[in-house]
Amino acid sequence: MAPIRAIVFDLYGTLYDVHSVAARCESYFPGQGAELSRRWRQKQLEYTWLRSLMGQYRDFEQATLEALVYSCKQLGLALSDEQRAALCEEYLRLAPFPEVPATLKTLNEKGLRLAILSNGSVNSIATVVRNSGLQAQFAELISVDAVQIFKPDMRVYGLAEQRMKLDRSEILFVSSNAWDATGASYYGYRTCWINRSGQNFEELGRTPDFVAEDLRGLVGVCGG
């Protein structure tokens, strides 16, 4: 089996904690922040899948906005224009999970090339990474925007192989989203599922090659 030469990471929920958005939700809607945040995230994913299948791609920021509007209506929350803008802005200021900065540094020191492959727009990915000071850690920041469709369409996974100029057998794909790891596995990458909260893997006919509780588990996976 080919040695792993590069690691391609999902961004939202894998390197960066999307539920840090919940605090801002809670400040606007006391007692409902967690529920709004949860529904917003679920609907955001649904809208990416539905728009992809309908051939009606708009960028991730649009899906995020529309999902927020829907989720607030569903919960009966009156959302002002200012609140809407501020909540969507939060997606540009996500915090990395605590172990992420040091682990990325260690993986780079081992000679691995690191990249992000994300549903986010080119601008969103760059902004999130820059705001967290991690831009030096990545060889490539790859957005689905280049193929105008979202994960888990196979064309998205193909982007990483093309941009990294490696064969898929040399790439490890890392996601905390089980459905995303499944898509990458069907494409032909080896996969590591980051299972931070003791979830069950999706029942979609594939299992990940590796499972870790957080990013530190990758250091062992990628050998000496």
Add this chain to the structure above:
Amino acid sequence: MAPIRAIVFDLYGTLYDVHSVAARCESYFPGQGAELSRRWRQKQLEYTWLRSLMGQYRDFEQATLEALVYSCKQLGLALSDEQRAALCEEYLRLAPFPEVPATLKTLNEKGLRLAILSNGSVNSIATVVRNSGLQAQFAELISVDAVQIFKPDMRVYGLAEQRMKLDRSEILFVSSNAWDATGASYYGYRTCWINRSGQNFEELGRTPDFVAEDLRGLVGVCGG
């Protein structure tokens, strides 16, 4: 605008009540039937979208089974092989909503051609319709199986136009699933959203042409 000559119905949740499955869930897992049924339905839809995007179509019965297995694991419910089979069987014995039989008869008497366009397999659709005694009401029962992908891919909506031998402008598409009505609208059908429980329509860039609380609203929509 062309007169409406045919009505194409979604099956699950539109003509037939998928939550009648909840009673069987409750009998196996007292106190958790409603929650299991809700999660199962949500996951079933997710799996149809994800498999479609991954190019990994399996029939609806497979998605239903896999979604049940996942949902039980997630809730910590031990599901025996017998229970699993019996719960999936329930999807073949769904009850139509109360107003459905009489309304279909009225629409037929007005000279409209009626059809079903469903994610279900050919066999499942035929079984559900026959078990409810409504087979004489439909000119066509159309399964996504012919195109090996699920709603809301545009190829699915195209099937109805082809099988009914009508132009899309002559077809009214009816669904209680807002995302399904949205897909049909993008394809070019006029749409009626059946909103039985006071939901909000999805924020996906389209609105339905008509909204009704149940199927009886169609009688007025389709004129004298």
